[in-house]
Amino acid sequence: MAVITMREALNQxxxxxxxxxxxxxxxxxxxxxxxxxxxxxxxxxxELGPKRVIDTxxxxxxxxxxxxxxxxxxxxxxxxxxxxxxxxxxxDQIINSAAKMRYMSGGQFKIxxxxxxxxxxxxxxxxxxxxxxxxxxxxxxxxxxxxxxxxADAKGLLKSAIRDDDPVIFMEQERMYGNKGEVPEDADFTxxxxxxxxxxxxxxxxxxxxxxxxxxxxxxxxxxxQQGISCEVVDPxxxxxxxxxxxxxxxxxxxxxxxxxxxxPFCGVGAEISTEIMERAFDYLDAPVKRVCGADVPMxxxxxxxxxxxxxxxxxxxxxxxxxxxx
Amino acid sequence: MSKQARPSNSKxxxxxxxGVIEPDAPxxxxxxxxxxxxxxxxxxxxxxxxxxxxxxxxxxxxLIRRFEEKSAEQYSIGKIGGFCHLYIGQxxxxxxxxxxIRKDDYVMTSYRDHGQALAKGMSADAVMAELFGxxxxxxxxxxxxxxxxxxxxxxxGGHGIVGGQIPLATGVAxxxxxxxTDQVTLCFFGEAAVNQGAFHESLxxxxxxxxxxxxxxxxxxxxxxxxxxxxxxxxxxxxxxPAYEMASEFVDGMDVLAVREATTRAVERARxxxxxxxxxxxxxxxxxxxxxxPGNYRTRAEIEKYQERDPLKVFMASMLEEKIISDGEYQDMxxxxxxxxxxxxxxxxxxxxxxxxxxxxxxxxxPIERKS
Numbered sequence: 001m002a003v004i005t006m007r008e009a010l011n012q013x014x015x016x017x018x019x020x021x022x023x024x025x026x027x028x029x030x031x032x033x034x035x036x037x038x039x040x041x042x043x044x045x046x047e048l049g050p051k052r053v054i055d056t057x058x059x060x061x062x063x064x065x066x067x068x069x070x071x072x073x074x075x076x077x078x079x080x081x082x083x084x085x086x087x088x089x090x091x092d093q094i095i096n097s098a099a100k101m102r103y104m105s106g107g108q109f110k111i112x113x114x115x116x117x118x119x120x121x122x123x124x125x126x127x128x129x130x131x132x133x134x135x136x137x138x139x140x141x142x143x144x145x146x147x148x149x150x151x152a153d154a155k156g157l158l159k160s161a162i163r164d165d166d167p168v169i170f171m172e173q174e175r176m177y178g179n180k181g182e183v184p185e186d187a188d189f190t191x192x193x194x195x196x197x198x199x200x201x202x203x204x205x206x207x208x209x210x211x212x213x214x215x216x217x218x219x220x221x222x223x224x225x226q227q228g229i230s231c232e233v234v235d236p237x238x239x240x241x242x243x244x245x246x247x248x249x250x251x252x253x254x255x256x257x258x259x260x261x262x263x264x265p266f267c268g269v270g271a272e273i274s275t276e277i278m279e280r281a282f283d284y285l286d287a288p289v290k291r292v293c294g295a296d297v298p299m300x301x302x303x304x305x306x307x308x309x310x311x312x313x314x315x316x317x318x319x320x321x322x323x324x325x326x327x
Numbered sequence: 328m329s330k331q332a333r334p335s336n337s338k339x340x341x342x343x344x345x346g347v348i349e350p351d352a353p354x355x356x357x358x359x360x361x362x363x364x365x366x367x368x369x370x371x372x373x374x375x376x377x378x379x380x381x382x383x384x385x386x387x388x389x390l391i392r393r394f395e396e397k398s399a400e401q402y403s404i405g406k407i408g409g410f411c412h413l414y415i416g417q418x419x420x421x422x423x424x425x426x427x428i429r430k431d432d433y434v435m436t437s438y439r440d441h442g443q444a445l446a447k448g449m450s451a452d453a454v455m456a457e458l459f460g461x462x463x464x465x466x467x468x469x470x471x472x473x474x475x476x477x478x479x480x481x482x483x484g485g486h487g488i489v490g491g492q493i494p495l496a497t498g499v500a501x502x503x504x505x506x507x508t509d510q511v512t513l514c515f516f517g518e519a520a521v522n523q524g525a526f527h528e529s530l531x532x533x534x535x536x537x538x539x540x541x542x543x544x545x546x547x548x549x550x551x552x553x554x555x556x557x558x559x560x561x562x563x564x565x566x567x568x569p570a571y572e573m574a575s576e577f578v579d580g581m582d583v584l585a586v587r588e589a590t591t592r593a594v595e596r597a598r599x600x601x602x603x604x605x606x607x608x609x610x611x612x613x614x615x616x617x618x619x620x621p622g623n624y625r626t627r628a629e630i631e632k633y634q635e636r637d638p639l640k641v642f643m644a645s646m647l648e649e650k651i652i653s654d655g656e657y658q659d660m661x662x663x664x665x666x667x668x669x670x671x672x673x674x675x676x677x678x679x680x681x682x683x684x685x686x687x688x689x690x691x692x693x694p695i696e697r698k699s
Contacts, residue, residue, distance in 0.1 A: 025505065051505070057535070062494050062528025069498020072483060073433070075505060077498075092525075096488050097495060105476035105484065106467030107689035141690050165692035194695035241695045 001182040009151035009183045010040050010172065013158035014078065016187050018048050021076060024162060027054040027063055028080030028117070037082045038118060038177055064090035064115065068097045068167075071113040078162060081117035084171060085129050090115075091136070098167040099142030114161045116170035119147075120212055120262055121310050123175065127298035130306075132211075132263035137169040138239045138272070144193055145169045145239040149214035151181040153237055156191030164193060173212045194238045196246035202232035205320045206250040206257040208273055210236055213260040213311065220316035229324060239269055247273065248280045255286040256323040262310050265293035287323040292316055372584040378651045384426055384583050385646060386660055388418040388639045391442045393668045394451055395614075398441065398458060398472075401672065402618045407458045411472045414442035416613035419638035420545050421446045423586025424513055424608075427594050433481045433503070435496040436515035438473035439545075440485035443515060447482040449475065455671035461678035468681040469689065489550075490516060490523030493542070497529040500540035504601055511539045511597040513590075518607075519550025521564050527571075530605065534571045539597035541590065542605045545580065551616040552624040568605035580610030581636045613637075 004012075018024045030037045032045040032055040045053040056063040060081065067077035081087045087094065094115060101109050120132040138145045144166055148154035154172065161168040199214055200221050209217035214235050221231035234250050236242055251257050257277060259270040274289040295309040321327045373381060395413045402411045414421070417439075425434065425446040436443045444454050449465055457464030458472055466476050475485040483499060486492035496514030503510040520526055521544060533540050544564050548555050555562050568575030574596060578589040586608055593604035611633035615622040646652045652660075 057528070057531060059524075059528035059531065061525055062497070062532055065491070065494025065525065066498035066501055066529070066532060069435075069483075069495035069500075070502040070505070071498075072495070073499050073502045075502045092488055092491060093494060096491060097486070101484075102692060103689045104466060104470040104474045105478070105689075106465070106469050108466070108476050108478040110692035112692075144691075144695075192695075194697075238695075241697055244697060 001184055003180050004151055004183050005177065006148075006151040006154050006172070006179050006181075007038065007040060007177040009155040010158055011042055011044075012183070013155045013162070014041065015044060015047065017159055017162040018044065018052060020187070023074060024076045024078065025052045025054065026078045026080065027056050027067065029056055029058055029082045031055060031080050036080075038174070040172075040177075041080065060086050060089040061093060065093035065097060067113050068093055068101070068111060071098075071111045071167075072101065072109050076112045076162065078114045078116060081115065083122070083129060083174065084117050084119035084133060085131060087115065087117070088133070094137070094143070094167070094169070095140055099140045102166075103142060110165040111167045112165045114158075114168045114170050116158070116161075117172065118174035118177070119171035120173045121175065121294070121299060121306075124301055124303060124306060126301040130299040132261070132294065134169075134171055134239050135263060135268045135272075138269055143167050143169055143240060145171070146193060146237065147171045147173070147211040147239060148237060149173075149176070149199070149209075149211050149235050151179065152183045153191060153197070153235075155183050156189055157193065157237060160190045160193050163190070168193070171211070175212060179215070191237070194241045194243055196234055196236045196238075196243035198232060198246065198250065199235045200231065200233040202230040202254065204230045204254055204256065205323060206232045206234055206247070206254045207260060207316065207320065208234050208236065208247055208257065209260040210239070210269075212262050216311065216313055217260055217316060220313045220320065223313065223317055224320055229320060229326075231320060236273075242273070242276070244273075244276050244280065248277060251277055251281045252284045255284055257285070258290045258292060258316065258319045258323060260292045260311060260316055260319075262294045264296050265291060266296060268293060287325065290319045290323050292319045372588075373645060373649050373651060376584070380426070381646060381651050382660075384422055384587070385642060385652065386664065387422045387446055388583065388642065389660060390451070390664045390667065391418045391422070391445050392639050393664050394445060394454070394671070395441060397668045397672060398455075399614070399618065401458070406675075407472065408460065409471050410438065411458070411618040412439040412616065413612070413614045413618070414439055416633065416637070417545055417547060417580065417610045418442060419583035419586055419642070420543070420580045420608050420610050421515065423583040424515075424543055424590040426587050427590035428511060428513060431481060432510050433483055433496070433499050433512040434515070435483040435492045435499065435512065436485060437489070437492060437517060437520070438485060438487045439517070440473065440475045444475035444477070444482055444485070447477070448480050449477050449482060451667050451671035452674040453477070456675040456678050459675035459678070460680070461675055462681045462685070463674070463678040467685065467689075469685075490520035490525040492516060493520065493523070493525045493529040497533050497538060497540050500533065500538040500603070501536065504538060509598050511541060511594050513541050513543055515543045515545055517550065518544055518546040518548065518555055518564055519553070519558065520544075521567065522559060530568070530571045530573060530603070533603040534573045537601040538603055539601045540603045541593045541597055542603065543590070544605065544607045546607055546609050547612045548609075549612070549616065549624070552620070554624070563607075565605060565607040573603055573605055575605040575607065578606055578608045580608035581633075581638045581641065583638060583642055
């Protein structure tokens with residue numbers, strides 16, 4: 001298997017799926033001529049042409065809705081948000097149109113559309129360009145929400161998302177585009193949506209982590225191993241629908257759990273996971289569920305403050321030790 | 328845009344109750360005077376049509392009128408719930424416009440959608456049953472008044488957020504062009520939607536990418552209780568199109584043939600050259616915004632002024648006068664339409680409620696079961 005970056009893995013997924021299916025097209029700001037603001041769409045215009053790879057005006061509501069309309073009558077749009085911060089302008093079309101069209105038409109329409117782009121914290125771009133908003137989209141029935149943490153997952157999940165007949169919110173992590181990993185080269189390599197992955201097996205404490213928190217959790221687990229604590233790291237990969245079984249099965253084995261996320265704690269995905277663990281595995285818990293979240297503030301610009309706002313290895317280690325009653 | 332660049336059908340323009348509005352049109356006051364002077368002379372049009380077409384236009388308008396009157400009645404006795412936005416007064420708009428397209432063309436509209444649904448060929452039964460929240464409704468009772476869909480007929484809904492359908496319809500037009508068909512898309516919306524960003528974003532993309540979408544602004548002059556004058560800085564809506572280099576027309580929406588002719592010109596532009604058009608169709612709703620609206624913001628005199636130009640009555644009178652339809656034939660049509668509407672109420676009454684298990688169906692096309 002080749003070792004490539006997450007950026008390259010995503011590019012491969014887009015290219016392979018667009019070559020596979022004529023009805024797939026890609027639109028967004030700077031995706032064509034500029035080759036992508038983050039170069040995820042590099043080379044696609046040259047290979048697939050301007051009919052399939054389309055630069056849009058900066059009108060997120062308009063082109064998100066245009067994509068949903070195109071999906072209603074048989075196309076399979078991939079709509080790139082330059083970052084998910086700008087998807088906030090498009091939420092009416094994502095939530096009121098994409099998520100609900102099938103239901104309110106009594107099942108007459110399928111909406112096979114992928115809204116994708118970088119999300120989560122970036123580097124020193126302050127409050128409006130650095131935020132993790134997956135809980136917004138995870139809230140709505142009708143949407144599927146995917147957050148990969150490795151290049152292989154990114155490729156396999158994106159290919160599945162493009163082939164899926166429902167609207168999929170595919171949130172890449174801006175800081176992870178350069179991360180490297182082994183990625184299968186088979187054009188039919190996919191990873192099913194809605195299936196969690198155990199990124200590291202362990203016996204003492206479960207860490208549920210997604211996206212940016214996965215490598216941080218793995219690093220924490222390495223240190224904790226040296227301290228005699230064996231951590232299991234579970235990556236849900238898909239936020240909605242959530243593979244709660246894999247999480248609960250892990251908790252039943254370890255009896256202790258830390259839920260890590262870079263998003264705000266209040267009304268977050270971590271709160272949902274914690275509740276579901278309480279509902280399904282209360283009797284197995286030897287300690288209360290512990291959350292480690294991003295700070296409950298808008299993201300600051302100053303480097304020292306920004307570092308404090310995003311959970312790091314030390315916080316995770318402290319949380320694991322806390323649920324283990326070691327400190 | 329120059330006059331030369333504007334596609335036009337001079338013969339049709341001559342007959343049109345109003346002409347194409349050019350960006351270099353006369354000043355506002357003069358324009359307004361011309362518009363006030365517009366009295367649709369339907370007799371002038373009638374001879375251009377075969378009687379079968381005219382009779383069908385009349386029948387559709389009558390069906391919508393009687394259907395909506397029945398909806399109001401059924402709402403008032405609690406058979407219909409939620410919001411119910413009636414189309415009475417605006418019938419000439421959707422009937423005229425839809426008579427200018429093919430069966431395989433697409434239609435999308437706002438929450439005031441019963442008229443478009445019926446004109447697109449949906450049965451009164453399916454629409455009434457949807458209003459009653461029954462399993463036999465077009466959307467299986469999950470949509471209600473605002474969400475009339477029939478994919479097989481190209482009726483792409485009823486959408487509930489003001490202006491929300493405008494980007495969607497633009498996307499439908501994008502898809503038909505992408506797929507290489509010559510289908511066109513009619514996108515209806517009220518004048519209040521014109522203030523939404525969605526309208527401007529869509530028109531920009533439609534002209535930029537040459538998409539075969541016809542934007543039909545049903546200007547009934549009130550966004551719920553707020554008059555156009557209180558909500559829009561530039562009230563000549565057709566004048567907004569030149570900002571996007573788009574063709575536009577102002578049309579008398581009380582004249583079904585004027586609507587049909589303007590739409591025909593727009594359809595030609597869309598089908599042949601993938602060019603969008605904005606039609607501002609001036610109309611008036613005779614009822615409140617929805618069934619819960621007491622309508623205190625309009626005077627009785629104003630409503631009566633427009634009722635004198637009731638699109639259904641004026642058209643019917645012209646048809647009778649020109650002997651295109653006899654009194655007996657009209658009575659027969661009236662009876663058939665009333666029977667159709669009565670049948671829809673019985674059908675809706677007798678239809679089953681959605682089964683409880685339907686609550687959880689139709690959320691996903693590819694559901695992923697959670698195991699526990």
